[in-house]
Amino acid sequence: MTETINIMLAGPRGKMGSEALNMIEGTDHFQLVGCVDRKHQGKTIKEIDGLPDIDAPIYSDAQEAFDRLNADVFIDLTNPESGYVHTKLALNHHIRPVIGTSGFSEDQLDELKQLSSDKQTGIVIAPNFAIGAVLMMRFSQMAAKYFDSVEIIEKHHDEKLDAPSGTAVKTAQLIKEVRDSHQQGHPDEQESLPGARGANVDGMHIHSVRLPGYIAQQEVIFGQSGQTLTINHNSTDRKSFMSGVKFAVEQVMTIDHFVYGLENLME
Amino acid sequence: MTETINIMLAGPRGKMGSEALNMIEGTDHFQLVGCVDRKHQGKTIKEIDGLPDIDAPIYSDAQEAFDRLNADVFIDLTNPESGYVHTKLALNHHIRPVIGTSGFSEDQLDELKQLSSDKQTGIVIAPNFAIGAVLMMRFSQMAAKYFDSVEIIEKHHDEKLDAPSGTAVKTAQLIKEVRDSHQQGHPDEQESLPGARGANVDGMHIHSVRLPGYIAQQEVIFGQSGQTLTINHNSTDRKSFMSGVKFAVEQVMTIDHFVYGLENLME
Amino acid sequence: MTETINIMLAGPRGKMGSEALNMIEGTDHFQLVGCVDRKHQGKTIKEIDGLPDIDAPIYSDAQEAFDRLNADVFIDLTNPESGYVHTKLALNHHIRPVIGTSGFSEDQLDELKQLSSDKQTGIVIAPNFAIGAVLMMRFSQMAAKYFDSVEIIEKHHDEKLDAPSGTAVKTAQLIKEVRDSHQQGHPDEQESLPGARGANVDGMHIHSVRLPGYIAQQEVIFGQSGQTLTINHNSTDRKSFMSGVKFAVEQVMTIDHFVYGLENLME
Amino acid sequence: MTETINIMLAGPRGKMGSEALNMIEGTDHFQLVGCVDRKHQGKTIKEIDGLPDIDAPIYSDAQEAFDRLNADVFIDLTNPESGYVHTKLALNHHIRPVIGTSGFSEDQLDELKQLSSDKQTGIVIAPNFAIGAVLMMRFSQMAAKYFDSVEIIEKHHDEKLDAPSGTAVKTAQLIKEVRDSHQQGHPDEQESLPGARGANVDGMHIHSVRLPGYIAQQEVIFGQSGQTLTINHNSTDRKSFMSGVKFAVEQVMTIDHFVYGLENLME
Known part of the structure; x- marks a missing residue:
C-alpha cells in the first residue's frame, strides 16, 4: 500500500x-x-x-x-x-x-x-461511498437470516422532501432477497390513527422521522423473543x-x- | 417519613x-x-x-x-x-x-x-403508576415550549394490537396544549410509500414499532437547528x-x- | 412579542x-x-x-x-x-x-x-446558550428526586482533551444538590480492568466516549427496578x-x- | 428441514x-x-x-x-x-x-x-447461545477493518459484580485480532476525574454502566470523520x-x- x-x-x-x-x-x-x-x-x-x-x-x-x-x-x-x-x-x-x-x-x-x-x-x-451505510446494509442482510422480524427507522432533517429515504428502501429490498416473504406484527393489529405503523415493504415496516437537528441517520432493528439487535448508521458530515x-x-x-x-x- | x-x-x-x-x-x-x-x-x-x-x-x-x-x-x-x-x-x-x-x-x-x-x-x-412515563410526559410538555418540532416513536412487543399506544397519543395531546397548532416537516414533503411519515396528531408525527424482544418503550424527540433533545422511557417489568x-x-x-x-x- | x-x-x-x-x-x-x-x-x-x-x-x-x-x-x-x-x-x-x-x-x-x-x-x-442542554440538566435534577440511581455518558469527537466534559460534571453536581449522598452499583462490584466503571462523582458514574464522527452528545440515564428514563442531548452545530x-x-x-x-x- | x-x-x-x-x-x-x-x-x-x-x-x-x-x-x-x-x-x-x-x-x-x-x-x-450477541461480535470484527476507532458501552443491572462484562472483553479481543494495535483518543487527553475514559483494551475503551432497570445490553460504536456506526444488542429475557x-x-x-x-x- x-x-x-x-x-x-x-x-x-x-x-x-x-x-x-x-x-x-x-x-x-x-x-x-x-x-x-x-x-x-x-x-x-x-x-x-x-x-x-x-x-x-x-x-x-x-x-x-x-x-x-x-x-x-x-x-x-x-x-x-x-x-x-x-x-x-x-x-x-x-x-x-x-x-x-x-x-x-x-x-x-x-x-x-x-x-x-x-x-x-x-x-x-459506487452509488454510496459512506462505508458505514454500506456496512449497515450488509449486516442487515446477514442478520435477516437469523431474525424473522425487522423494522427500519430513518431520521433526516426536515428539508428532505421524500419519505422513506432511498437507503431505507434499499435496505428493505436487500433483506427481502434473503428471507421468506411474510407480514410482521400481530395479524389483528389495528391503526387507530392511519400511518402509525409506517410504510410496508413486503411485511417490513419503515418509519421516516423529519426533524431539524438531524442530518442523516438510519437504524435497522431486528427483534426476536427476548432480544433485539440494532444496527445504526449516523452521518454527520459529507x-x-x-x-x-x-x-x-x-x-x-x-x-x-x-x-x-x-x-x-x-x- | x-x-x-x-x-x-x-x-x-x-x-x-x-x-x-x-x-x-x-x-x-x-x-x-x-x-x-x-x-x-x-x-x-x-x-x-x-x-x-x-x-x-x-x-x-x-x-x-x-x-x-x-x-x-x-x-x-x-x-x-x-x-x-x-x-x-x-x-x-x-x-x-x-x-x-x-x-x-x-x-x-x-x-x-x-x-x-x-x-x-x-x-x-393515577391512570399510570410508572413514574418514568409520567416524568417523560411532563418533560415533553416543558420542552415543547422551547422546541417547535417533535416526533414520537413508541416500541412495543408484537402482541400489542393497537397503534399508536395510548401513552403516545396522550403525550402528543399534552404537547398540543402548550404549543401553537402547526404542521411539521417540509410543506412539500411526499410519501413515496404510504404511512412512512407515521400518524399525525396536530402536526406531530407518531411512529409505532412492533417487534418481539421489546416490552414497552417510548422516545419523544425534539429537534431544532443544530440540536436534538430526546426523552426515552423504557419499561422492562411491571x-x-x-x-x-x-x-x-x-x-x-x-x-x-x-x-x-x-x-x-x-x- | x-x-x-x-x-x-x-x-x-x-x-x-x-x-x-x-x-x-x-x-x-x-x-x-x-x-x-x-x-x-x-x-x-x-x-x-x-x-x-x-x-x-x-x-x-x-x-x-x-x-x-x-x-x-x-x-x-x-x-x-x-x-x-x-x-x-x-x-x-x-x-x-x-x-x-x-x-x-x-x-x-x-x-x-x-x-x-x-x-x-x-x-x-448564560454560560450555556444550548437550550436543549439547559433542559437536559433541568430535567435531570427533577428526575433525581424519583430515581436513586443515575449514570451519565457523554460522547465527543476525539479532539477533545479533557474528560469528563464540563457539562457532565455540572449535571452530576446539580443532581447531587437534590439527592442524599450514596454510592451506586453493587457494594461488592469489582473492576477487572481499571476505569471500567467510569469516574465517580458522589456515587454517580460518568463515562466519556471520544470518537471521530461525534460532535457533542450527552445522555443521562436514570434506572429503577423495571424501568429506565433517559434524557439525551445531541448537538450537531453551533x-x-x-x-x-x-x-x-x-x-x-x-x-x-x-x-x-x-x-x-x-x- | x-x-x-x-x-x-x-x-x-x-x-x-x-x-x-x-x-x-x-x-x-x-x-x-x-x-x-x-x-x-x-x-x-x-x-x-x-x-x-x-x-x-x-x-x-x-x-x-x-x-x-x-x-x-x-x-x-x-x-x-x-x-x-x-x-x-x-x-x-x-x-x-x-x-x-x-x-x-x-x-x-x-x-x-x-x-x-x-x-x-x-x-x-457454544459459550453463548444468544444469536444477537454472536452477530454483534461478528459484525464488530468486520467493521473494525474499515474503522480505526471503536468504543464499547455495556449496560447491566446493578446486581452484576464484575466490570467489564465478559462479552465486552471478548468483543474487544475479536476486534484486536483484525486491526493494527494503536491507542485511540487524542494523545494529550487528560482525565480530570480518574476512570472517565473507561477501561483500555489495546487502545479500545470499554465503559460499564450498572443500573437497576437494565438487564443486559451492549453497544459497539465505530467512529470516523463524519459518521458513526453502532451495533447494539439488547437482551431482555433468557x-x-x-x-x-x-x-x-x-x-x-x-x-x-x-x-x-x-x-x-x-x-
Missing part, C-alpha cells in the same frame, strides 16, 4: 470534489496529477480560491486531460452525463475509474462492464464519504474487472 | 397486587393491616400460595374490612367497578385512597372529588409501577384533597 | 457572532442597530466579507457605540475581558445585556448584579446556540434584574 | 432447561425422546410440576439413557462437570451433542474434538437463548466435525 497512486479528478470545485482534494492531499501514498473542470483551463488547483495548495493542472477538455496525464486512477465526482463520457475515456486510456453516481442506466452499466473487460481495466462504480472514496481507490488498483457497489469490494 | 403508614390493599392476588405486597413488605415504614379479596375470607395473606409471609387478615366483604381495620391508606388494584365502590367506602371511613385505574367515568370522578372535599380526606387516582404506588402512598398522607395523576403530586 | 427589539452586538466576526447576525436578520421583530468590533471602525456590516447584508454601523470604540446607538438589548459574544467592560457600559446606558460567557469571576458577577439593581436594568448571563440567544433577548426585555443561566428564565 | 429431529435433553428442570423444553415442544420438526435428570428416575416430563405436557421418560443414570434412547441430538444444559461426561457418552453413541458452556478446559476441548473426529459425529459447543439452541440443533445435523461457537456455523 506504500506505492504512490497517481490520481486524476473530475469535478474539483463541487462539495464532494473539494473534500476529495483534501483527502488526496492528506493521504501520503496518493498524488494528484491533474483535474478535469469545465472552467479554469490552464490554471492549477492552488490558483483556485478555496481549494487546497496543490500544484496540479486543470483541463477543461477531458480528452486532452486523458491524453496528457499519466494516472493510475480516475475519480469522477461530476454528474451522470459527464461522468459517463469521462469513464469511457478513462477505460480507453487504461486508467481505472472510481465513479460515485447512482445515475447510470442499465445499458450504460452494461457497456462500461464490457469495456472494462475488453480493456482488462478495473473499475468501481466527509464521511471520503473514507469510501479512499477505500475504492486502493481497491480498484487490485482488480481488473467491473465492480458495482463498495460492498462487493469487502471481504 | 419514618412514621409507619398502615395500609389496606384490595386485590392482593393479581399481578399488580402481589407486587404491591412485596413492595409493602420491603418498605420499612409501611405496614399491611389487611386485604380485601373476594376469595379467602378469614385467612391471612401468608396462608395463600405464592403470596409473601405477611400475617394480615383477608376480608371478602369490603364493608366489614373498612369497619374493622384501622388504616391510613387504602390501595385498590382491582377493577373500575369494585374500585369505585371501595373508594367511596374508604373516603367515608376517612382512609386515604390510592387508586390505579383509568376506568372511572367523569361523573364518578366528580363524585369522588366532592366526597374527598366533604370528608377532607386526601385521594390519589415492578416499575411499584415505585409509583409507593410515592403515591407517601404523598397522599400529606394532602387532604383530590389529585388525579402522579404528575400533580410532583413539585 | 411583535414590537421590534433594537439590538447591539459585540463580536460580529467570530463564529458565534456571525451566526448571531444571521439569527437577528432572520427574526422579524429583531433589528440590528450597530456593532462593536475592534476592527472596521466606520464601515457597515454588509461591507465586511462573509457577513450578511445588514446596513448597521461598526464602532471600534465601545464607549462611542453606547453613546451613539439607541438599543434595547446588547449581545456580547467576545471574551470575558472585553465582555466585562462592555457589560458595565451597557448597564450604565440602561441597555439590557445578554452575555454568553462562563468566564466572569465571582467578584465581577457580584458587581454586575449590583449595577443591574442600581440601574433597574435586566441582564442575562447554530444550536442561537435559539438560546434569541430566547434570552426576548426574556431580558421582560425583567429588570440579574439572571444567571437560561434555566432561571424558564417557567 | 421438515424431517423430525429426535432430541435428548440433560437438565430439564433448570431455567434454561425448561425454556428448552418449551422450544422443543413449540417446534414442529423437533421431538423430545427423553431426558437426563439426577432426580425423578422413571417418571416422565409431564409428571413434573411446572414442566410442559411431554410424554418423555426421565433417566437419572446417563449411561442408561444413552443406551436406551434413540436420539439424533443431545442437548446439555447442566454444568461443565456433568456436561463433559455426558458429551463423551453422546459422541460414543454417535448422538450429536449441542453443549452450552464456556467451562470446558483446553484439554477437555481437545479430547472432545478428537473424539468427534474418531466417531465422525458432529458436535457444537428466552433469547432458545433461537440459538434451535439453530445449533438444526446445524449440528449437517456437520460431522467439531465446531466451537455459533459464529462458526454461520455463513
Whole structure:
C-alpha cells in the first residue's frame, strides 16, 4: 500500500470534489496529477480560491486531460452525463475509474462492464461511498437470516422532501432477497390513527422521522423473543464519504474487472 | 417519613397486587393491616400460595374490612367497578385512597372529588403508576415550549394490537396544549410509500414499532437547528409501577384533597 | 412579542457572532442597530466579507457605540475581558445585556448584579446558550428526586482533551444538590480492568466516549427496578446556540434584574 | 428441514432447561425422546410440576439413557462437570451433542474434538447461545477493518459484580485480532476525574454502566470523520437463548466435525 497512486479528478470545485482534494492531499501514498473542470483551463488547483495548495493542472477538455496525464486512477465526482463520457475515456486510456453516481442506466452499466473487460481495466462504480451505510446494509442482510422480524427507522432533517429515504428502501429490498416473504406484527393489529405503523415493504415496516437537528441517520432493528439487535448508521458530515472514496481507490488498483457497489469490494 | 403508614390493599392476588405486597413488605415504614379479596375470607395473606409471609387478615366483604381495620391508606388494584365502590367506602371511613385505574367515568370522578372535599380526606387516582412515563410526559410538555418540532416513536412487543399506544397519543395531546397548532416537516414533503411519515396528531408525527424482544418503550424527540433533545422511557417489568404506588402512598398522607395523576403530586 | 427589539452586538466576526447576525436578520421583530468590533471602525456590516447584508454601523470604540446607538438589548459574544467592560457600559446606558460567557469571576458577577439593581436594568448571563442542554440538566435534577440511581455518558469527537466534559460534571453536581449522598452499583462490584466503571462523582458514574464522527452528545440515564428514563442531548452545530440567544433577548426585555443561566428564565 | 429431529435433553428442570423444553415442544420438526435428570428416575416430563405436557421418560443414570434412547441430538444444559461426561457418552453413541458452556478446559476441548473426529459425529459447543450477541461480535470484527476507532458501552443491572462484562472483553479481543494495535483518543487527553475514559483494551475503551432497570445490553460504536456506526444488542429475557439452541440443533445435523461457537456455523 506504500506505492504512490497517481490520481486524476473530475469535478474539483463541487462539495464532494473539494473534500476529495483534501483527502488526496492528506493521504501520503496518493498524488494528484491533474483535474478535469469545465472552467479554469490552464490554471492549477492552488490558483483556485478555496481549494487546497496543490500544484496540479486543470483541463477543461477531458480528452486532452486523458491524453496528457499519466494516472493510475480516475475519480469522477461530476454528474451522470459527464461522468459517463469521462469513464469511457478513462477505460480507453487504461486508467481505472472510481465513479460515485447512482445515475447510470442499465445499458450504460452494461457497456462500461464490457469495456472494462475488453480493456482488462478495473473499475468501481459506487452509488454510496459512506462505508458505514454500506456496512449497515450488509449486516442487515446477514442478520435477516437469523431474525424473522425487522423494522427500519430513518431520521433526516426536515428539508428532505421524500419519505422513506432511498437507503431505507434499499435496505428493505436487500433483506427481502434473503428471507421468506411474510407480514410482521400481530395479524389483528389495528391503526387507530392511519400511518402509525409506517410504510410496508413486503411485511417490513419503515418509519421516516423529519426533524431539524438531524442530518442523516438510519437504524435497522431486528427483534426476536427476548432480544433485539440494532444496527445504526449516523452521518454527520459529507466527509464521511471520503473514507469510501479512499477505500475504492486502493481497491480498484487490485482488480481488473467491473465492480458495482463498495460492498462487493469487502471481504 | 419514618412514621409507619398502615395500609389496606384490595386485590392482593393479581399481578399488580402481589407486587404491591412485596413492595409493602420491603418498605420499612409501611405496614399491611389487611386485604380485601373476594376469595379467602378469614385467612391471612401468608396462608395463600405464592403470596409473601405477611400475617394480615383477608376480608371478602369490603364493608366489614373498612369497619374493622384501622388504616391510613387504602390501595385498590382491582377493577373500575369494585374500585369505585371501595373508594367511596374508604373516603367515608376517612382512609386515604390510592387508586390505579383509568376506568372511572367523569361523573364518578366528580363524585369522588366532592366526597374527598366533604370528608377532607386526601385521594390519589393515577391512570399510570410508572413514574418514568409520567416524568417523560411532563418533560415533553416543558420542552415543547422551547422546541417547535417533535416526533414520537413508541416500541412495543408484537402482541400489542393497537397503534399508536395510548401513552403516545396522550403525550402528543399534552404537547398540543402548550404549543401553537402547526404542521411539521417540509410543506412539500411526499410519501413515496404510504404511512412512512407515521400518524399525525396536530402536526406531530407518531411512529409505532412492533417487534418481539421489546416490552414497552417510548422516545419523544425534539429537534431544532443544530440540536436534538430526546426523552426515552423504557419499561422492562411491571415492578416499575411499584415505585409509583409507593410515592403515591407517601404523598397522599400529606394532602387532604383530590389529585388525579402522579404528575400533580410532583413539585 | 411583535414590537421590534433594537439590538447591539459585540463580536460580529467570530463564529458565534456571525451566526448571531444571521439569527437577528432572520427574526422579524429583531433589528440590528450597530456593532462593536475592534476592527472596521466606520464601515457597515454588509461591507465586511462573509457577513450578511445588514446596513448597521461598526464602532471600534465601545464607549462611542453606547453613546451613539439607541438599543434595547446588547449581545456580547467576545471574551470575558472585553465582555466585562462592555457589560458595565451597557448597564450604565440602561441597555439590557445578554452575555454568553462562563468566564466572569465571582467578584465581577457580584458587581454586575449590583449595577443591574442600581440601574433597574435586566441582564442575562448564560454560560450555556444550548437550550436543549439547559433542559437536559433541568430535567435531570427533577428526575433525581424519583430515581436513586443515575449514570451519565457523554460522547465527543476525539479532539477533545479533557474528560469528563464540563457539562457532565455540572449535571452530576446539580443532581447531587437534590439527592442524599450514596454510592451506586453493587457494594461488592469489582473492576477487572481499571476505569471500567467510569469516574465517580458522589456515587454517580460518568463515562466519556471520544470518537471521530461525534460532535457533542450527552445522555443521562436514570434506572429503577423495571424501568429506565433517559434524557439525551445531541448537538450537531453551533447554530444550536442561537435559539438560546434569541430566547434570552426576548426574556431580558421582560425583567429588570440579574439572571444567571437560561434555566432561571424558564417557567 | 421438515424431517423430525429426535432430541435428548440433560437438565430439564433448570431455567434454561425448561425454556428448552418449551422450544422443543413449540417446534414442529423437533421431538423430545427423553431426558437426563439426577432426580425423578422413571417418571416422565409431564409428571413434573411446572414442566410442559411431554410424554418423555426421565433417566437419572446417563449411561442408561444413552443406551436406551434413540436420539439424533443431545442437548446439555447442566454444568461443565456433568456436561463433559455426558458429551463423551453422546459422541460414543454417535448422538450429536449441542453443549452450552464456556467451562470446558483446553484439554477437555481437545479430547472432545478428537473424539468427534474418531466417531465422525458432529458436535457444537457454544459459550453463548444468544444469536444477537454472536452477530454483534461478528459484525464488530468486520467493521473494525474499515474503522480505526471503536468504543464499547455495556449496560447491566446493578446486581452484576464484575466490570467489564465478559462479552465486552471478548468483543474487544475479536476486534484486536483484525486491526493494527494503536491507542485511540487524542494523545494529550487528560482525565480530570480518574476512570472517565473507561477501561483500555489495546487502545479500545470499554465503559460499564450498572443500573437497576437494565438487564443486559451492549453497544459497539465505530467512529470516523463524519459518521458513526453502532451495533447494539439488547437482551431482555433468557428466552433469547432458545433461537440459538434451535439453530445449533438444526446445524449440528449437517456437520460431522467439531465446531466451537455459533459464529462458526454461520455463513
